Amino acid sequence: MAPGILLALLGVAVVAWIAYNGVQNGKLFWVVTLNGITLAALFFVVAAGFTLIFGLMRVVNMAHGSLFLLAGYIAFTLQGTLYGVSSNLLSGTPATVVSWIVPLVVATIVIGLAGVLMQQVFLRWNQGQDLRQALITIAISVILADQMVAHFGGIAESIQQPAAWPDSVTVLGVHYGFFRLVVVVGAAIVIGGLLFLVIKRTRFGMIIRAGVDDRSMVSALGVNIQVVFAGAFLIGALLAGLAGVLGGTMLAVQPGNDSAFLLDSLIVVIIGGMGSLGGAAIGSLALGLVSSYSNVYLNFGTTDLTNYSILLTFILVVAMLAVRPLGLFGRPA
Amino acid sequence: MLVLFLAGAPSVFDSFTLSQILTKALWLGIAAASLIFLSSYGGMISLGQTGIYAVAGFTMANLVHAAGGRNLGWDPWAATAAGIAVATLFGVLCGAIASRSYGIYFLMITLAISVIVFYFFAQVTTLSGYGGIRSVTPPAVIGNPVINPLPLYYAALVASVLVYVGIRYLARTPFGLALQGIRDDPARMQALGFNVSLHRALAFGVGAFIASIAGILSVWYTTQVSPGGINLAQTINILVIAVIGGLYRLEGAWVGAAVFSTIDNYSRLWMPNVGDWLGPDRFETVIGVIFLVIVLASPGGLVGIWESVWARRNRAGRGPTESSGMPAAEEVDGVVDHPAAV
Numbered sequence: 001m002a003p004g005i006l007l008a009l010l011g012v013a014v015v016a017w018i019a020y021n022g023v024q025n026g027k028l029f030w031v032v033t034l035n036g037i038t039l040a041a042l043f044f045v046v047a048a049g050f051t052l053i054f055g056l057m058r059v060v061n062m063a064h065g066s067l068f069l070l071a072g073y074i075a076f077t078l079q080g081t082l083y084g085v086s087s088n089l090l091s092g093t094p095a096t097v098v099s100w101i102v103p104l105v106v107a108t109i110v111i112g113l114a115g116v117l118m119q120q121v122f123l124r125w126n127q128g129q130d131l132r133q134a135l136i137t138i139a140i141s142v143i144l145a146d147q148m149v150a151h152f153g154g155i156a157e158s159i160q161q162p163a164a165w166p167d168s169v170t171v172l173g174v175h176y177g178f179f180r181l182v183v184v185v186g187a188a189i190v191i192g193g194l195l196f197l198v199i200k201r202t203r204f205g206m207i208i209r210a211g212v213d214d215r216s217m218v219s220a221l222g223v224n225i226q227v228v229f230a231g232a233f234l235i236g237a238l239l240a241g242l243a244g245v246l247g248g249t250m251l252a253v254q255p256g257n258d259s260a261f262l263l264d265s266l267i268v269v270i271i272g273g274m275g276s277l278g279g280a281a282i283g284s285l286a287l288g289l290v291s292s293y294s295n296v297y298l299n300f301g302t303t304d305l306t307n308y309s310i311l312l313t314f315i316l317v318v319a320m321l322a323v324r325p326l327g328l329f330g331r332p333a
Numbered sequence: 334m335l336v337l338f339l340a341g342a343p344s345v346f347d348s349f350t351l352s353q354i355l356t357k358a359l360w361l362g363i364a365a366a367s368l369i370f371l372s373s374y375g376g377m378i379s380l381g382q383t384g385i386y387a388v389a390g391f392t393m394a395n396l397v398h399a400a401g402g403r404n405l406g407w408d409p410w411a412a413t414a415a416g417i418a419v420a421t422l423f424g425v426l427c428g429a430i431a432s433r434s435y436g437i438y439f440l441m442i443t444l445a446i447s448v449i450v451f452y453f454f455a456q457v458t459t460l461s462g463y464g465g466i467r468s469v470t471p472p473a474v475i476g477n478p479v480i481n482p483l484p485l486y487y488a489a490l491v492a493s494v495l496v497y498v499g500i501r502y503l504a505r506t507p508f509g510l511a512l513q514g515i516r517d518d519p520a521r522m523q524a525l526g527f528n529v530s531l532h533r534a535l536a537f538g539v540g541a542f543i544a545s546i547a548g549i550l551s552v553w554y555t556t557q558v559s560p561g562g563i564n565l566a567q568t569i570n571i572l573v574i575a576v577i578g579g580l581y582r583l584e585g586a587w588v589g590a591a592v593f594s595t596i597d598n599y600s601r602l603w604m605p606n607v608g609d610w611l612g613p614d615r616f617e618t619v620i621g622v623i624f625l626v627i628v629l630a631s632p633g634g635l636v637g638i639w640e641s642v643w644a645r646r647n648r649a650g651r652g653p654t655e656s657s658g659m660p661a662a663e664e665v666d667g668v669v670d671h672p673a674a675v
Contacts, residue, residue, distance in 0.1 A: 058437070060437050060441060122625075122629070130436060130437045131378060131436060132628060132632060134437055134440060135572075135624075135628045136625065136628050136629065138569060138572065139573075139621050139622075139624040139625035139628055140625065141569075142566075142569055142617055142618075142620070142621035142624065143617075143618050143621035143625070145566070145617065146615060146617035146618040146621065147609075147618060150609045150610070150612075150614070150618075151609050259448065259564070259565035262565075263444075263445060263448045263449075266444065266445050269441075270442065270445065274438075307456050307457050307458075308453075308456070308457060309456070310452040310453050310456055311449075313449065314445075317445060318430050321430055321431075321433070321434070321442065322430070325434060325438075326438075
């Protein structure tokens with residue numbers, strides 16, 4: 001149990017260091033914490049879909065990041081073509097609530113349907129061959145990534161938030177972005193709550209939970225498992241689409257975000273355990289806070305190690321795997 | 334015979350073809366061979382090979398004279414040895430982390446390793462220069478591959494043959510046999526007293542050693558190394574090569590790499606423009622579609638197709654013939670679920 005003790009000591013040291021810095025500069029600490037929490041909220045929306053699909057169907061959807069990015073591009077294009085919204089301050093029209101919500105809804109639904117289509121055409125007849133399914137989704141993500149560069153170019157774009165919304169809110173004495181804090185975190189909480197209710201309280205959720213535990217038994221009890229699978233894939237892809245629009249408004253829509261958010265989803269579910277919604281929430285929070293704190297607090301007087309912050313994410317994953325190979329709430333398949 | 338043909342290839346092909354297709358296919362083949370070694374003998378499909386060969390390439394490039402990076406001015410051979418050693422150690426470490434996971438979990442953890450290595454070198458510009466390390470000094474024997482591609486071609490050919498023979502030899506040692514046993518049934522091997530995790534971690538180290546050879550060759554080939562060359566796309570390219578060739582056939586590594594670099598080259602020349610969908614720049618789309626078709630149609634890859642056609646002809650003609658080849662290949666026909674830990 002030596003590695004466990006070492007890790008615990010390391011954890012205590014890290015917390016002490018952050019607390020020390022927090023006392024030194026309270027405002028900075030609060031902003032950094034909010035950065036971490038808002039990032040975590042976005043991670044959660046992306047990873048919830050990923051972990052749901054995996055938990056029920058054992059499909060690792062390597063195209064999840066591509067769906068995320070494609071949703072951003074669809075919403076961005078719709079905002080431009082339908083409403084003439086652009087980020088150009090001189091010639092563009094600012095976005096209204098409608099010209100933000102409509103692209104969001106359309107992009108989310110399109111991505112949801114695209115996910116179901118992908119599942120029905122490519123994955124349905126390979127049920128149970130998880131590696132082959134992963135390879136298929138990798139192939140799809142390669143094609144999608146290249147086509148997105150061809151159609152949308154390589155420049156970072158961003159979806160405009162409604163101009164009527166305030167730019168910032170004041171929390172505990174600091175100004176913080178309204179969209180990040182209220183909209184994204186709010187969306188994550190609502191989605192988390194809804195998913196929880198659907199999974200714990202509805203018949204569909206009951207079937208999903210049973211399916212995670214024993215697929216063949218559920219199928220033998222007369223449930224049309226194919227419909228359930230398609231439904232789960234729909235929800236998973238819808239979440240990727242929604243997160244793509246949220247992320248495209250909060251950060252940017254650009255090539256490379258597909259792999260970045262695929263990696264984030266992977267890390268979240270590796271930490272939280274595959275197929276667990278609560279695990280996804282905790283994993284997102286851990287990843288968001290670690291990447292946010294390490295970007296600022298890896299600075300020890302004269303030695304600035306913030307460049308190496310990505311290594312802390314690696315250490316987080318390693319530490320988790322060393323203690324619990326299946327993640328916090330993961331169960332063997 | 335193939336090796337003899339390849340040894341004589343420089344007299345047949347012009348230096349452009351030699352360098353752009355054959356040399357590239359050879360080093361990409363070695364990288365893919367490290368993946369196929371792990372998948373066919375260890376039952377581990379790893380996406381970490383690109384991260385590992387990046388570690389070898391960057392270590393070597395930082396140690397020798399180069400523009401950007403640390404520019405430490407070591408002897409190129411010493412730097413090469415150091416690069417391979419560091420990458421192999423890194424591989425054993427990653428193997429120790431990943432070795433308790435199986436199947437799809439293993440795939441995801443190794444993918445995370447590759448992507449994290451990419452972000453590491455993209456962020457830490459003291460080690461990767463701004464936009465990469467250029468003009469990396471190769472050993473005098475290799476010289477500048479742009480001026481004379483022959484020495485590097487032969488170096489890559491010799492390395493490929495050594496890797497191939499080495500893996501085939503290793504598969505017949507007690508370690509290799511135990512590894513294949515673990516691939517087929519980890520629980521039983523554990524019960525027989527084998528240290529399953531240790532074997533898998535060491536196998537990952539062997540794979541890392543092979544991948545690091547490819548990493549060194551790739552730096553000599555392009556005379557530079559940059560984070561852009563080790564991104565997720567490249568990680569997936571190595572997997573694509575292995576799948577096109579055949580995930581469970583060692584020869585498939587070089588078959589896949591040859592197909593890959595040929596398409597890479599010629600699709601840029603003759604691919605017609607079809608709206609925004611296809612064109613000379615849409616190589617990734619072409620390779621993605623080929624990858625998709627192969628995964629859907631023949632999980633054994635091109636070598637798998639070749640072998641099944643050959644087997645059918647033999648069956649129709651002279652009855653079953655004695656099959657030669659790897660002990661692993663015959664049992665595993667295509668992508669199958671390897672037994673998970675119980």
